[in-house]
Amino acid sequence: MKVYAAYYDNKIRLNSSSGGVFSRIASKFDVVYGVALTADCYGCEFVRIEGDISSIRGSKYLQAKVGESFKSVKKDLLNGKSVLFSGTGCQINGLSLFLGKEYPNLFLLDVICHGVPSPKLWKEYVEYQEKKYGKVESVNFRCKDESWQNFGMKENHLYIPRIKDPFMTFFLSDLSLRPSCYACQAKNTRMSDMTIADFWGIEEIAPEMDDGKGTSLIITRTNKGQNLFDSIEMDLRWKEVNYEDGVRHNVSEFSSVAMPQQRDSFFTDMNSMSFKSLSNKYIYGPLWKRIGRKIKHTMQYTISNPGGGQRVNNADYGLLFVFNCEE
Ligand SMILES: Cc1cc2nc3c(=O)[nH]c(=O)nc-3n(C[C@H](O)[C@H](O)[C@H](O)COP(=O)(O)OP(=O)(O)OC[C@H]3O[C@@H](n4cnc5c(N)ncnc54)[C@H](O)[C@@H]3O)c2cc1C
Ligand code: SF4
Structure with missing residues (x-):
């Protein structure tokens, strides 16, 4: 496991939630699954994208509908496409369990997640x-x-x-x-290749990486995750940090929130x-x-x-x- 503070291209970063690294990662794949607002803006859902990923750029802070996306991922994998699936830890684990085996052409990316609102x-x-x-x-x-x-x-x-x-x-x-967020199982069992998040506390841990426009935290969790980081690092501004510093101000990496009375x-x-x-x-x-x-x-x-x-x-x-x- 390695941990980085990183950010990508300024224009894309300004339309992203933190350092915009998601967009650079997504550009490596034939097909990308991520979360977009529905056309009426009343909800959000997983969508399958080949090409322009602007609809899935940026966090939508509510629970997304998974719909038929797991089945669609399997179909893409069997057709030999390289596939990125990005979502919360429980959605990544859900897809892994659904597929039941590893696919070399699948990359699993989760976000550190404090929970999803109703x-x-x-x-x-x-x-x-x-x-x-x-x-x-x-x-x-x-x-x-x-x-x-x-x-x-x-x-x-x-x-x-x-x-x-x-x-x-x-x-x-x-x-x-939602109820499961107060006892999040995905924090104990992570099945992702890489995790991205906001780098909370960057101004204290690595001030040279903080220009106020957003810095991402990247955690590589598998060889696949590390290889992907190595293949894009030349396009990012980045600095390696130790795990403790990376998550010091991001307790959602390892603990669930308490349920308010x-x-x-x-x-x-x-x-x-x-x-x-x-x-x-x-x-x-x-x-x-x-x-x-x-x-x-x-x-x-x-x-x-x-x-x-x-x-x-x-x-x-x-x-x-x-x-x-x-x-
Ligand atoms: C519900 C939620 C809670 C979060 N909680 C935290 C937290 O506690 N601490 C923290 O550091 N970071 C949290 N994040 C992650 C953070 O907001 C950024 O998404 C992350 O840092 C990536 O930013 P980016 O600039 O690289 O790319 P962006 O373009 O901003 O990220 C887009 C990514 O977010 C995914 N996404 C967007 N909305 C949803 C959704 N509703 N459900 C699942 N996936 C979604 C997209 O599929 C894509 O993978 C949370 C994100 C979400 C969606
Ligand atoms: S806190 Fe855990 S259970 Fe809740 S949405 Fe995030 S990953 Fe899923």
Whole structure:
């Protein structure tokens, strides 16, 4: 196993969640499976791509539908295609178990994963925004465009800093995750060839690799993973670090989040309350003090704004919604 801080081409990096290394990895394969938003933006799903991977670039912070993708991967493998399958650890393990044997032409890539929020909650959130602004056409969960600093709407675009976004608040306070994320088996048994993640704490571990635009953590877990890294390293800016430093601020590599006391009541309420009432109860109401402490902890490496209004840290991001206001 080797561990690296790395980032790729600046233009691609700005449209990626962290250092954009996923896009460089993907370009090595005939067929790539990854997660895209559905056309109506109410959910996300695995898609099969030969060519332009822009729809699967960037994290979508909700549970993705696997659909028929495992069967489709098998078909591609049997047809001799080189295949990259990328997703959360449990999805990678699910595919491995489905296939039941190793394929030399399959590469398994997972992300360090803190958990996936409920797709139902996401749909309700999108519908809530649509009532106010019109049909949602696209969403960038990690907008890095520095022209957006604070909550605002211009030309059909709505930017919400993540600390002000109710969906992200539910996600980062661990209220809205699916049950298995609180006891994640994929953290004990990893079947991937390589893992990618945000390099949290890069400003402390390797400041020369931190320019505020996003740095990825790469962990090679098999020879296949190491060979792939060796074949792309000339196109990346990178530095090797030891495992302890790499994951020091990324506990999701090895531990599951604790289930908040209010998680069950949150899901019960989600099934009967409007999104606005749910937010009023769990974010703006008396429960906020306790949940807010958890958010503050999660963000201790991320709220860094010495530039006076300039967004200087990759983690200091927000969601960007694009609406079709003509409907
Ligand atoms: C639900 C979720 C939770 C995460 N939690 C953490 C965390 O706790 N700590 C951390 O360091 N990093 C986490 N990440 C990973 C991080 O957000 C970046 O995806 C990762 O660093 C790769 O970034 P990149 O810039 O190289 O490429 P990007 O282009 O940003 O990454 C795209 C990759 O993400 C996959 N992806 C996107 N959405 C989903 C989804 N809903 N389900 C499965 N796969 C998806 C794509 O298939 C593709 O492989 C999480 C990602 C997701 C999707
Ligand atoms: S935390 Fe574990 S169980 Fe939950 S989505 Fe991530 S890998 Fe799967």
